[in-house]
Every structure is written in structure tokens, then in C-alpha cells.
Amino acid sequence: MFAVNHVVHSLGQTYLKTYGSRMTTNHQDLLERQESNFLNMKRALTGTRLYKDLRLAYINSYEEFVNHVPVYGYDEYAPYVDMIAAGHKDILFKDKADYFGLSSGTSGKDSKRVPYNERMIRMFIKSQKRIASKISTLEPDLNLLKAGRLAFGSDPYLYSQNGFKFGYISGILSTRVPKVLAKNTFPSREVLAISNWDKKIELLINESIEQDIQVVSGIPTYIISIFEAVLQKTGKKHINEIWPNLKVFVYAATPIKQYKDRIDRLVGHELNYYGVYAATEAAIGLPYSKYENGRQRYFLNPDLLYSFTPVEGKTQNVGLHQIEMGVPYFLNVGTPNGMIHYCMKDVVSFDLVNGDLVFEFVGRKSTGMNLAAEKVSDDDILNCYLNTKKSLNVDLRHYFLSPGTEDGKATYMWTLFVAGNANVDAKTLAENLEKEMQRINGDYSDCRDVGVLGAAQVQIMNADYLQGYFEKNRSRGQFKMKTTFETAEEYLSFIRQNLDQAGTLQ
Secondary structure: OHHHHHHHHHHHHHHHHHHHHOOOOEHHHHHHHHHHHHHHHHHHHOOOHHHHHOOHHHOOOHHHHHHHOOOEOHHHHHHHHHHHHOOOOOOOOOOOEEEEEEOOOOOOOOOOEEEEEHHHHHHHHHHHHHHHHHHHHHOOOOOOOOOEEEEOOOOOOOEEEOOEEEEOHHHHHHOOOOHHHHOOEEOOHHHHOOOOHHHHHHHHHHHHOOOOEEEEEEOHHHHHHHHHHHHHHHOOOOHHHOOOOOOEEEEEOOOOOOOHHHHHHHHOOOOEEEEEEEOOOOEEEEEOOOOEOOEOOEEEOOOOEEEEEEOOOOOOOEOOOOOOOOOOEEEEEEOOOOOOOEEEEEEEEEEEEOOEEEEEEEEEOOOOEOOOOOOEOHHHHHHHHHHHHHHHOOOEEEEEEEEEEEOOEEEEEEEEEEOOOOOOOHHHHHHHHHHHHHHHOHHHHHHHHOOOEOOOEEEEEEHHHHHHHHHHHOOOOOOOOOOEOOOHHHHHHHHHHHOOHHHEOO
16 A cells, blocks of 8 residues: 555656646746637636626737726626625626635725635636646655645635635635645644634644644744744744754745744744745736745746736736836736736736746835835835844834824834833834935935935834734734835724734833
């Protein structure tokens, strides 16, 4: 029996690596796939309400689709989603809606509901296979069919209504793990379904503590909490004393940059990190290479339709055949569930590597800071925070950034979260953040020089209160920790609703 299993695993690993070498990452191949993806989508949508409303019968090519089919956000698709949830047929697609995926709702509004038909679920599963095959190629010593894997997602389902199951995509996919992988994947479905966090973590530890965990996957903040719980239970100093072969971290939902050092310290050595650019709407970007030198490069999921809207200049959608390298674009996607030209509000930038089309996530629409035409990006903000943290050797856990005022001038108000017993000085932190932002962003420096921006301000809050906020929300699928606020009013409302003001230290 062992010999048979060994042969099966060997063949499986060979297949994964071969599959990875055949994946479509070449620019020309991806472009050709767009034409076939459009024709397949049009054929699948024939007879639906959306097909008639968008007059798709008159759209005959990918280029016509890009130029003439409007880009919709969730608000435009919501009436169609409501009709499906009410039981109407042939609305966004002709087959059955199996599930509704819920967004994490980071904007503070109710979660979006994304209907999933079987073709949509298969797209997510196929993307998982693409990720596994790529990592098998990049990590030749790692056998993903045999290695223990700690994969932490959300609860499989949250509730049922009108015969539909509603939940987060990571939880829904946890019920569809192939048997050959399920026996090496922890925690089990039964443990993931437990709603009580403490009980879930206790059973997760009991299931996985004796396993040879070589790969972890999940949202960084979740994995940090799990690692800390494991160390507390075992009394060990580092995770590598428990799982010495742990090497790979597959992360999603948030940049790894601000969490990497903390995770490596918990583990006891540096891990190889691979980012997945996934959302409730689709698995959009798959890891092209490991996270390195502050950069995560992705390749486009070849099973989706894409168009792009330039961030600057004329507002006109372009297709994959028209994009320019190094130019920021808003990303629009078309998926098998009928949300065919959906605005993600994410900004990406492309590059060519040996003929392969790769991209990086640049930011999101209406994020970053722009108080006096300085145009400071999310990445600038994060780098300013991380560089200050490193230069002062302060154990900062998270940050919020919002507009403030100082002596009648607009200013950057930083809220920094530290351990309750930390010895920190708000003035020193503010001076270093100010100096670092001027170094990173020339627009910011110019605005400070001419006096239209005031100096950065800092308030310190106890990280325990942030942890309480996280614990209240960690069941929400791909829960993303808030960082940047557009207005002072938005920030104050968030604080009042989510954080106890007693958490302020200074």
C-alpha cells in the first residue's frame, strides 16, 4: 500500500510541476485567451436578463466588449443580485446559484453579496491548482501533496436564506478541498465550522501540533494570532521548534510588508512569502515569484476577462492589447457569474519579464492621502511607517492615518498602536514620521516647504484595544485591518464605533 501511495504522490507532484510550466503567463498568450474568454462568456450569458440589458447580441469581439460594454460597480449589479436572491432565474447566468459570497465589508457598509454558480466555484478551485503548481515550480524541494499545510479561512457558511447558503469564499472553498490534500490540511472542516474562537484555536492546535507543517496559508493577522496561541500553549520560544520544516507562507487580503518581520520573529527564521491577489469577486492575481525586496509580482488569472481604465488622463477603457508598461490602471474584471465588466477600484501597474506579463498592486481608488495636492500613495504611507518603526526600534503593531489640523493647517494625524507597557515618545515618533515622509514623497516635502501642510501629529493607543477590534471581526472572511481614512469625521466615527477611547496612552 505504501508503494502505491508513493507512486501516486510522485505522479501528482510531477503533474503539478508540469502544469505550472504550461500555465499562460506570456503576454501574447494571455491576449489570445481574452478573445476566447469573451466568446465563451457571451455564449454562456445568452438568454439572461443581463445579456438583454447590455445588448450583448451586438457585441462581437473582445475589443468591442472593452469599448462598448459599461464598467459597473457593485451598486449597478446589486439589483440583479437581489433578483437572484429572491429566486428569479436567468438573471446574471443561466445555471443555478449555489452560494452567495460575502465581502468583508471594510468600508463599514453591509457586506456585498456575490452570487456563485458552479462555474464560478470551479474558477476559484482551478486558481488554487494554478497557485499550487506555480509554488511547486518555485519550491522544488516542497511536495505539496505530502507536506502538512496549516490553512486558516473563515467559517464554511454563516447562514441560509431562501434555499441559498451565504458565507465567505475562503470558508466555501474549505468544503471543496480534494481528498488527496484534505488529509494533510489542518484544521479540519469541523474545526473551521466552530464559531467560538478560543475553542476553535484549542482544537486547531490539538490537530496540528504533531504534524509536519511545511506550509501556512491565510490572512497574516490570523496566522499571527494562531502562532502566538501555539507558542503560549507549548511554552516554546519559536514556531520552528514545533514545525522545523515550515518554509512557505501563502498570504492574501493584505500586503505582507508590515507583518513579515513579526511573523519571521515568531517563526524563528525567514519564510518564503507568496501573495495571492484574491477577492470575493474573483481570484485575480496569482503569484509569479516570491515576495522579495518589498515587491510581490502577480500574473493575471487567464480564466478571467480584463479591461483597464487609466488612472490619469482620458477616461477610456483599454484592453490587454493596449496597456503600457509602468502606467497605473484601475482594474476591471469579468467572471463566470455574470459580473462581466466589474470595477474592482484597485490600481495595478504592469511589467514584462522575459515575455511574461506581470503586475503589481499599486493601491485602491480613493485611498492614500491628498490634503494639499501632495498625492501620497498607500505604499508611501506604509513605507514611512515601516522605516520609522525600524529606525527607532519601536514595537509598533498597526497604524491609522487620517487628516488633522495643527495651527490652522491640514496635517497628517498618525494613530500608532503599541503594547501597553511600551516606553514610547509621541513627539519623537512624529518628528521621525515627518522626516521620513518628506524623504519618500517629494510632493509632500514641497507642500511642507511652502507652508500649505502642517507638521505630522501622533497619538499613541494601546494595542490591546486594537486586538479587541480584531477579535470582534475575525469571523468576517478576508477581514482587512483599516489603515487610511479620507476625512477626520470618518476616522472619529470609526473610533467611536470600534475602539474604546480608554485605549489612548498619550
